[in-house]
Amino acid sequence: MRGIFFLLVGLSTTTFAYSHDAPSGWKYPNSCCSNFDCRHVNQTAVSERPQGYIINATGEVLPYSDRRVRISPDGEYHWCSAAGEDRGRTICLFVPARAY
Numbered sequence: 001m002r003g004i005f006f007l008l009v010g011l012s013t014t015t016f017a018y019s020h021d022a023p024s025g026w027k028y029p030n031s032c033c034s035n036f037d038c039r040h041v042n043q044t045a046v047s048e049r050p051q052g053y054i055i056n057a058t059g060e061v062l063p064y065s066d067r068r069v070r071i072s073p074d075g076e077y078h079w080c081s082a083a084g085e086d087r088g089r090t091i092c093l094f095v096p097a098r099a100y
Contacts, residue, residue, distance in 0.1 A: 024074040032070075032092035038080035046077050046093065053093055055079065057086050068092050 020035050021027055028038040047054040052063035058081075062069050072078055072094035081088035 022074060022076075022078055024076070026073045028078070028080065029092075032080040036084045037082070037091055038078055039084065041077045041079045043077055045079065046095070053095065055081075055090055055093070058088075058090075060090055062090060062093055070094050071097050 020033065020038070022038070023040050032038055045056055047056055049061075052061050052066065053069060054061055068090055070092055075096045076094075077096070078092075078094035079090065080092040080094075081090055
């Protein structure tokens with residue numbers, strides 16, 4: 001009986017520990033997402049300028065070296081903003097790997 005209890009507690013903790021999935025199936029990291037903060041965005045939602053990535057909806061600038069900028073596992077743009085709001089502050093930005 002005790003084993004079943006710990007199994008159920010472990011499963012419930014695991015269920016809440018993971019963030020939701022990107023459309024292509026990879027999981028947004030907990031550090032970026034609270035199950036609703038992240039979403040796939042069209043490449044036109046983000047601009048690249050010499051100073052970094054620009055979130056077009058907010059005008060926010062994320063320098064290329066910003067720790068919030070991460071390589072996208074599926075090569076698409078994904079934006080995680082506070083409360084998932086279209087005008088929210090950026091938590092993470094997943095970008096396609098750059099080719100040099």
